[in-house]
Amino acid sequence: MPKKFADLHIHTTLSDSTFSPKEVIERAKEHKLSAIAITDHDCVDAIEPALQLAELYGIEIIPAVELSSEDNDLEVHILGYFIDWRDKRFAYELNEMRKRRIERMEKMIKKLKDHGVEINIESIFKLSQCGSIGRLHIAQAMLKGGYVKNIKEAFRKYIGDKAPCYVSGFRISPQEAIGTINRIGGIAVFAHPGTLKKEDLLLDLVSDGLKGIEVYHPDHSQADILHYLKIATKYKLLVTGGSDCHGFGKEHILLGSVRIPYEFVEELKDAAKR
Ligand code: AMP
Ligand code: FE
Ligand code: FE
Ligand code: ZN
Numbered sequence: 001m002p003k004k005f006a007d008l009h010i011h012t013t014l015s016d017s018t019f020s021p022k023e024v025i026e027r028a029k030e031h032k033l034s035a036i037a038i039t040d041h042d043c044v045d046a047i048e049p050a051l052q053l054a055e056l057y058g059i060e061i062i063p064a065v066e067l068s069s070e071d072n073d074l075e076v077h078i079l080g081y082f083i084d085w086r087d088k089r090f091a092y093e094l095n096e097m098r099k100r101r102i103e104r105m106e107k108m109i110k111k112l113k114d115h116g117v118e119i120n121i122e123s124i125f126k127l128s129q130c131g132s133i134g135r136l137h138i139a140q141a142m143l144k145g146g147y148v149k150n151i152k153e154a155f156r157k158y159i160g161d162k163a164p165c166y167v168s169g170f171r172i173s174p175q176e177a178i179g180t181i182n183r184i185g186g187i188a189v190f191a192h193p194g195t196l197k198k199e200d201l202l203l204d205l206v207s208d209g210l211k212g213i214e215v216y217h218p219d220h221s222q223a224d225i226l227h228y229l230k231i232a233t234k235y236k237l238l239v240t241g242g243s244d245c246h247g248f249g250k251e252h253i254l255l256g257s258v259r260i261p262y263e264f265v266e267e268l269k270d271a272a273k274r
Contacts, residue, residue, distance in 0.1 A: 004034035004262035008062065009079065009191070009214065009242025010255065012050075014131030015040035015066075018247030021050040024255070025057050031256040035060035035265050037081060037242065041068055042097040043132040044085040062265070066191060067180070068097070070171035071201060075161065076190075078177040079214060079240070082272035083186035090184050097172070101133050104170040108138060111165040112158060117147050135159045135166075136249045151251055174201070175208045182209045187272050189240050192217045194224035199231065206235055211271060216241025216258050238271055239264055 010024055011017035019027070021038065028036045038046050038061060047063050054061045063085045067078045084090070109119050119141050127137045139154035148154045158165045172180075181188040189212035190202050202213070215228040216239075232239050241264070245255040 005032065005259040006035040006037075006060075006062075006262055006265045007031075007033050007242045007245075007255065007259060008035075008037040008064070008081065008240045008265070008268075009039050009066070009217070009244045009258075010036055011040055011066075011244070011246050011249070012038055012046040012131075013127075013129050013247075014043050014046040015128065016132070016134050016136035016246055017249050019245070019255075021046045022053055023247070024245075025050060025053050025059055025061075027253075027255050028059055029057050031259070033059065033259065034262055035062060037062035037064040037079075039064045039066040039079055039242070041066050041077075041132045041134060042094055042101070044083075044090075044094065045131055047085045060265075062268075064186075065094075065181075067177040068171045069174040069177040070168060071174050073168055074196065074198065074201075075168070075171070076174045076177075076196065076198075076201070077192065078174055078181065078210075079189040079191045080177075080181035080184070080186035081189065081240070081268050083181060084184040087184045090180065093180060098132055100170040104167050105133050105138075107167045108135075108159065108165055111167065112138070115158065115165060117142060117158065117165075118145070136246060140249065151249075174205055178205060178209045185272065187211045187238065187268055189214055189238065192219055192244065193228060194220040202231070203235065206237070210237070212238030212240055212268070214241060215239045216260055217244060218254050218257050219244075238267055240268065 050061045065080045069076045124137045139151045142154045178188040241260040243254040243258040
């Protein structure tokens, strides 16, 4: 039997990727992936259409989400795998998160205007197809409007965590994110910890129900990978990984850059059944 591989971190047009669920599946197929997880920010609307296409393409779709949380102004992403994405209360909670994203977007657009950048909120809605709107959409609109030369410049000069037009304070806490994922039967995983390097917080969250660490990620160095593998072993945490592909949203396509052995999916699956 040939070895099977998975990518457990992929966005779609329902959040801030330029790839539709169909394009994601087609490209996953090209990369010979057996399973993928669709992990849109605060949105599960791509899961149903993806599941319908999955049969046609013979690819396994793992229902998932990437919840945006915040701890003392620090942006903490919590992934949830094998969630009950049809849970009614969860749908309501996601809707509230997306409403807060719209209010935050209005504030950011105002700040950008004070910095000479004119962004129309309608153009942002169009990009996200009524899913989750966020900073990557602003960056794309700025690029299109000729305000910046690339996405990186948009974050560096205007909307990055330390830049003048950034607005925080709209997200739930990591504890709430983990609580929600556990409530809907999912496995909560700390996303790309190497981008934060806050191991104290990560270990604190284990007592709040965190079950895994995203070890394999394009932003992780080889040293990061070894470091987080050690932590996962020491604290008996599950290991995940994925490309965090945003289509052309991050200028180059990441799908295919991270492929993890299917055994990791089986371990996640077993844990979700428990
Ligand atoms: P938001 O949830 O609206 O705060 O936006 C988060 C999105 O912006 C995620 O997709 C991040 O990966 C992306 N992001 C954050 N910082 C940067 C950066 N410096 N360059 C490119 N993308 C970024
Ligand atoms: Fe994103
Ligand atoms: Fe993330
Ligand atoms: Zn992501």
